[in-house]
Amino acid sequence: MKIKRVLTTVLTAVSIAVLGMAISSEILAKEAVSLRGEYVQGGLIIGQAADVKEVKKVMFDSRQLKLSEEGDFAFGFGRDAAEAHELVILLEDDSRIVKKIEITKREYRIQKIEGISKKVMNPSKSNLERIRAENASVKKARQTDDARTDFTQDFKWPLLGEITGVYGSQRVFNGVPKRPHYGVDVAAPVGTQIVSPADGVVTLYHPNMFYSGGTLILDHGHGISSTFIHLKRGLVKVGQHVKQGEIIAETGASGRATGPHLDWRMNWFNVRLDPVLVVGTMPSAGKKKRPLN
Numbered sequence: 594m595k596i597k598r599v600l601t602t603v604l605t606a607v608s609i610a611v612l613g614m615a616i617s618s619e620i621l622a623k624e625a626v627s628l629r630g631e632y633v634q635g636g637l638i639i640g641q642a643a644d645v646k647e648v649k650k651v652m653f654d655s656r657q658l659k660l661s662e663e664g665d666f667a668f669g670f671g672r673d674a675a676e677a678h679e680l681v682i683l684l685e686d687d688s689r690i691v692k693k694i695e696i697t698k699r700e701y702r703i704q705k706i707e708g709i710s711k712k713v714m715n716p717s718k719s720n721l722e723r724i725r726a727e728n729a730s731v732k733k734a735r736q737t738d739d740a741r742t743d744f745t746q747d748f749k750w751p752l753l754g755e756i757t758g759v760y761g762s763q764r765v766f767n768g769v770p771k772r773p774h775y776g777v778d779v780a781a782p783v784g785t786q787i788v789s790p791a792d793g794v795v796t797l798y799h800p801n802m803f804y805s806g807g808t809l810i811l812d813h814g815h816g817i818s819s820t821f822i823h824l825k826r827g828l829v830k831v832g833q834h835v836k837q838g839e840i841i842a843e844t845g846a847s848g849r850a851t852g853p854h855l856d857w858r859m860n861w862f863n864v865r866l867d868p869v870l871v872v873g874t875m876p877s878a879g880k881k882k883r884p885l886n
């Protein structure tokens with residue numbers, strides 16, 4: 594997939610409607626908000642209000658977004674997000690800017706596999722309970738809505754290596770579609786150091802979840818988080834603040850992994866984002882130079 598790096602849009606405020614006031618056709622001759630990111634399924638959009646004092650509220654698809662003191666906000670599009678979205682900026686004078694957002698749909702790699710035994714497909718009852726509990730703790734960590742704005746940094750790859758799995762791909766076993774793959778897989782020998790792609794706070798660490806094995810979640814603020822799975826071990830503690838580039842974990846093949854690799858996922862709350870759209874294509878050096886153990 595061709596990745597276009599950050600595209601910037603500036604919303605020139607054209608007043609559309611006035612809440613609870615007489616209809617106004619006033620044109621606000623200023624740029625109220627700028628947006629960067631990609632309008633595509635899996636994309637993360639980072640917004641910045643030109644003058645935060647003039648902005649009362651920012652709503653994306655009727656969800657109110659957290660607005661930082663500096664005017665930063667964020668939202669994103671899931672794997673199967675619809676094409677049409679709406680960003681509404683309510684100004685202090687009660688006028689509204691409505692920005693219609695149309696996103697590009699993607700085609701994902703679908704792999705059909707027949708003849709899988711039922712045993713492999715269906716975990717036992719006790720494992721199901723375990724899986725449910727683990728999913729709940731991951732979900733809870735991803736609900737974190739912190740005021741930090743670490744997500745405004747330029748993200749860096751947590752590990753360089755061969756990309757062996759991509760966002761959105763899906764396997765269909767015996768005609769039954771399985772959960773899509775939401776991360777980007779980077780192959781590396783067990784024990785390879787993983788660094789933090791941006792500043793963050795550790796919100797979850799579990800040494801061995803059923804599917805994801807060693808699992809670490811870093812919160813970057815405003816619901817944006819990174820999840821690292823199949824780890825050999827985490828090297829940071831829950832509640833710890835980490836800086837971009839700091840070593841946070843080692844790669845492994847724990848959980849249901851076919852071989853040693855890092856699976857890096859990104860979320861906006863429960864919305865799955867494509868980390869590659871956030872970080873950009875991997876520096877070419879990473880493709881040739883296999884990471885050292």
Ligand SMILES: [Zn+2]
Binds near residue numbers: 758776778856
């Ligand atoms: Zn993976």
